[in-house]
Amino acid sequence: MTLDDLDTPVLTIDLDVVDRNIRRTQEYMDRHGIAFRPHIKTHKIPAIAHRQIRAGAVGITCQKLGEAEVMAAAGIDDIFITYNLIGAAKLERLMRLCRLVRMAVVADSEDAVRGYDEATRAEGCTLRVLVEMDTGGRRAGVQSPEEAVALARRIAAAPGLVFGGLMTFPTTREAPAILAETVRQLERAGLRAEVVSGGGSGCRFHAHEHAPVNEHRAGTYVYNDRAMVAAGTDTWDDCAARVIATVVSRPTPDRMIIDGGSKTFTNDPVREGGFGYFPDYPQAVMYQMSEEHGHVDISACPRKPKIGERVVVIPNHACGITNLHDEVVVHRGGRVEGIWKVQARGLIR
Amino acid sequence: MTLDDLDTPVLTIDLDVVDRNIRRTQEYMDRHGIAFRPHIKTHKIPAIAHRQIRAGAVGITCQKLGEAEVMAAAGIDDIFITYNLIGAAKLERLMRLCRLVRMAVVADSEDAVRGYDEATRAEGCTLRVLVEMDTGGRRAGVQSPEEAVALARRIAAAPGLVFGGLMTFPTTREAPAILAETVRQLERAGLRAEVVSGGGSGCRFHAHEHAPVNEHRAGTYVYNDRAMVAAGTDTWDDCAARVIATVVSRPTPDRMIIDGGSKTFTNDPVREGGFGYFPDYPQAVMYQMSEEHGHVDISACPRKPKIGERVVVIPNHACGITNLHDEVVVHRGGRVEGIWKVQARGLIR
Numbered sequence: 001m002t003l004d005d006l007d008t009p010v011l012t013i014d015l016d017v018v019d020r021n022i023r024r025t026q027e028y029m030d031r032h033g034i035a036f037r038p039h040i041k042t043h044k045i046p047a048i049a050h051r052q053i054r055a056g057a058v059g060i061t062c063q064k065l066g067e068a069e070v071m072a073a074a075g076i077d078d079i080f081i082t083y084n085l086i087g088a089a090k091l092e093r094l095m096r097l098c099r100l101v102r103m104a105v106v107a108d109s110e111d112a113v114r115g116y117d118e119a120t121r122a123e124g125c126t127l128r129v130l131v132e133m134d135t136g137g138r139r140a141g142v143q144s145p146e147e148a149v150a151l152a153r154r155i156a157a158a159p160g161l162v163f164g165g166l167m168t169f170p171t172t173r174e175a176p177a178i179l180a181e182t183v184r185q186l187e188r189a190g191l192r193a194e195v196v197s198g199g200g201s202g203c204r205f206h207a208h209e210h211a212p213v214n215e216h217r218a219g220t221y222v223y224n225d226r227a228m229v230a231a232g233t234d235t236w237d238d239c240a241a242r243v244i245a246t247v248v249s250r251p252t253p254d255r256m257i258i259d260g261g262s263k264t265f266t267n268d269p270v271r272e273g274g275f276g277y278f279p280d281y282p283q284a285v286m287y288q289m290s291e292e293h294g295h296v297d298i299s300a301c302p303r304k305p306k307i308g309e310r311v312v313v314i315p316n317h318a319c320g321i322t323n324l325h326d327e328v329v330v331h332r333g334g335r336v337e338g339i340w341k342v343q344a345r346g347l348i349r
Numbered sequence: 350m351t352l353d354d355l356d357t358p359v360l361t362i363d364l365d366v367v368d369r370n371i372r373r374t375q376e377y378m379d380r381h382g383i384a385f386r387p388h389i390k391t392h393k394i395p396a397i398a399h400r401q402i403r404a405g406a407v408g409i410t411c412q413k414l415g416e417a418e419v420m421a422a423a424g425i426d427d428i429f430i431t432y433n434l435i436g437a438a439k440l441e442r443l444m445r446l447c448r449l450v451r452m453a454v455v456a457d458s459e460d461a462v463r464g465y466d467e468a469t470r471a472e473g474c475t476l477r478v479l480v481e482m483d484t485g486g487r488r489a490g491v492q493s494p495e496e497a498v499a500l501a502r503r504i505a506a507a508p509g510l511v512f513g514g515l516m517t518f519p520t521t522r523e524a525p526a527i528l529a530e531t532v533r534q535l536e537r538a539g540l541r542a543e544v545v546s547g548g549g550s551g552c553r554f555h556a557h558e559h560a561p562v563n564e565h566r567a568g569t570y571v572y573n574d575r576a577m578v579a580a581g582t583d584t585w586d587d588c589a590a591r592v593i594a595t596v597v598s599r600p601t602p603d604r605m606i607i608d609g610g611s612k613t614f615t616n617d618p619v620r621e622g623g624f625g626y627f628p629d630y631p632q633a634v635m636y637q638m639s640e641e642h643g644h645v646d647i648s649a650c651p652r653k654p655k656i657g658e659r660v661v662v663i664p665n666h667a668c669g670i671t672n673l674h675d676e677v678v679v680h681r682g683g684r685v686e687g688i689w690k691v692q693a694r695g696l697i698r
Contacts, residue, residue, distance in 0.1 A: 007436065007438040007439065007698050008436075008698070009697055009698065010698070041640060041641075063640065063641045064641060083597070083608075083641065084597040084598050084606075084656075085597075086595055086596075086597045086608070086656060086657050087356065087357075087595060087657060089356040090356065108598050108600060109598065109599065109656055111655075111656040111657055112597075112598075112656070134600055138604070138644070139598075139600075139606060139639060139642055139644060140597070140598035140600055140606045140642065141598075141600055142600070143600060143601060246435055246436060247435075248432070248433040248434075248435045248461075248489070249433050249457050249458060249461075249488075249489035249490075250458065251457060251483055251488075251489055251490055251491070251492060252492060255487070257433075257488060257489045259432075259435075260697065262615075262617065262669060263669070263672050263697060264697050266611075266615070266616060267615060267616040267617050267618070267669070268611065268616050269616070290488060291390060291412065291668055291669070291672075292390075292412040292413060292432065292697070293488055293489065295487070295488060306460075307433075307435060307458055307460040307461070308435050308436060308460060319640055320611060320612070320616070320640070323612050323640075323673070324672070324673075324695065324697075325695065325697075326695045346673065346674065346675045348358055348609065348612060348613050348641070348673075348674075349356050349357065349358065349359070
């Protein structure tokens with residue numbers, strides 16, 4: 001079976017490109033002595049997580065417990081959930097995972113630490129907790145080295161918790177200085193940040209400039225997408241995730257409608273505008289989407305696709321699109337190698 | 350079990366509100382003698398489609414064959430797919446549906462009609478085909494009454510096809526005049542548009558001003574959302590779909606982070622900005638989302654939510670959010686009545 005035999009729209013993954021992407025980033029990290037812990041949010045598929053581990057990753061990163069549960073059940077045994085896990089239901093699931101595999105989580109508040117503390121005491125488990133720091137990403141995270149040290153002390157004092165280090169996202173330009181100052185203050189307090197974890201696919205090849213960062217997380221790099229190409233770190237050839245769509249309408253000479261819209265591609269924007277890149281029609285602009293229609297301006301295309309023609313689209317955002325598709329078709333050079341369920345898709349809790 | 354017992358984030362559906370929304374719109378259509386054919390793209394759940402039919406809908410609208418297959422298997426027997434179905438794989442599935450239930454589709458090109466013609470000839474089936482007209486929505490659809498008449502003739506001449514009428518989306522301000530002129534030209538050609546089908550939730554209570562439209566399609570009205578409230582047709586009390594989320598971080602006095610982002614809410618925008626409405630914190634603005642984090646500005650809130658607090662969010666776009674969730678929790682007044690699988694979710698083909 002080849003890609004030509006598949007009905008559309010369909011999300012395809014080029015396994016040769018995936019393998020190359022995994023190798024390239026892992027080799028960079030190895031060269032610089034930086035531990036690499038890929039984020040599985042992009043693919044949500046255990047088979048790909050195992051490829052990342054086999055290539056040399058020290059473990060994986062998950063954002064949600066449900067993702068970690070799928071990965072642990074599939075044999076991944078070192079998982080970092082970069083999320084404040086709050087509430088009894090989640091803590092119970094976290095303790096189950098702790099008994100099964102090596103787990104770490106983050107905290108940016110006394111409330112989060114108290115939950116981990118009480119849960120590990122009750123269950124007799126040990127849990128590594130890293131302090132999440134806001135280094136300019138302005139999402140979660142403590143706001144200063146002083147706050148980080150206070151929270152690290154609180155973690156280190158809890159019998160079931162191990163202070164695991166510091167975590168930030170993304171590794172901003174300001175992050176290294178903030179993290180270094182925090183590491184110094186921690187040392188003065190008699191605490192050691194074993195792991196200093198930075199993150200981001202766009203900045204991954206700068207990780208060697210991010211000391212004291214000694215571990216890096218990246219997700220998108222495994223598939224890449226239009227946003228990564230726009231960021232300049234990767235090329236169209238590095239884009240493993242592509243949608244094959246069919247032209248279903250040509251209402252005017254300048255407009256074509258394809259059989260996928262926001263429920264196939266997501267509404268995730270890129271700075272460059274438009275909702276995808278057509279490698280065979282570089283001038284085509286998907287300027288708008290309905291839920292199941294892509295509206296494409298083909299006025300600048302020298303040759304214009306006909307109704308029934310299949311067109312390839314590189315999506316704006318690989319992580320967003322994966323989350324819409326129950327399965328992906330995995331191929332090498334167009335020959336279908338498997339239809340893989342996106343096993344951790346939709347696991348938002 | 351009540352909503353308070355559910356872990357977050359979770360998409361909840363108030364069945365009392367759903368029933369009221371269904372009744373209100375159906376009563377309006379009945380009062381004006383307009384056939385109503387709800388679009389199931391919003392809920393994707395057979396149990397809700399059956400409620401719409403029982404209330405008086407003449408059938409349902411689907412956008413994708415996969416949705417129609419789920420609904421036909423669940424006992425819905427009159428289905429209109431408002432989509433140009435192109436290619437052998439889809440035509441084969443369409444013919445199977447034709448043998449099972451009463452089916453109609455649209456065409457806006459000779460290519461689409463040829464496919465339907467050949468498939469019905471080969472299978473000995475009969476298929477109703479409506480001509481899709483672009484009345485200013487600038488998506489798919491023929492561009493003029495003349496084109497519509499030519500295509501209607503082509504449909505009427507095919508032995509297995511029945512010319513079913515005209516379809517447009519949305520019912521624009523210009524649509525009634527264009528459709529009326531087309532109906533006149535069709536009559537001169539000896540053709541009758543049995544159904545003239547308009548669509549849109551925002552314009553649904555104007556359907557009586559849209560003659561010759563005699564059938565209306567709407568999807569979002571069943572749940573409603575922030576976009577519908579912004580459009581002025583519905584109120585917050587009419588919003589059946591709400592996400593319960595938990596505050597997982599309060600990094601600064603003015604910022605809270607909730608445990609859902611673009612993979613829980615979609616990146617679907619509204620003109621008003623922000624990614625959801627917090628009925629208990631009307632001043633809160635979800636100004637940004639990561640995939641699993643909602644970034645909320647609470648600087649204008651007199652009382653500020655604490656870590657661990659559960660907050661309710663009315664999403665921007667009910668149809669988009671449904672497509673992200675494998676299941677919804679159905680309740681009446683907070684008491685859980687069921688956990689319903691979103692059966693037609695992700696069926697993009």
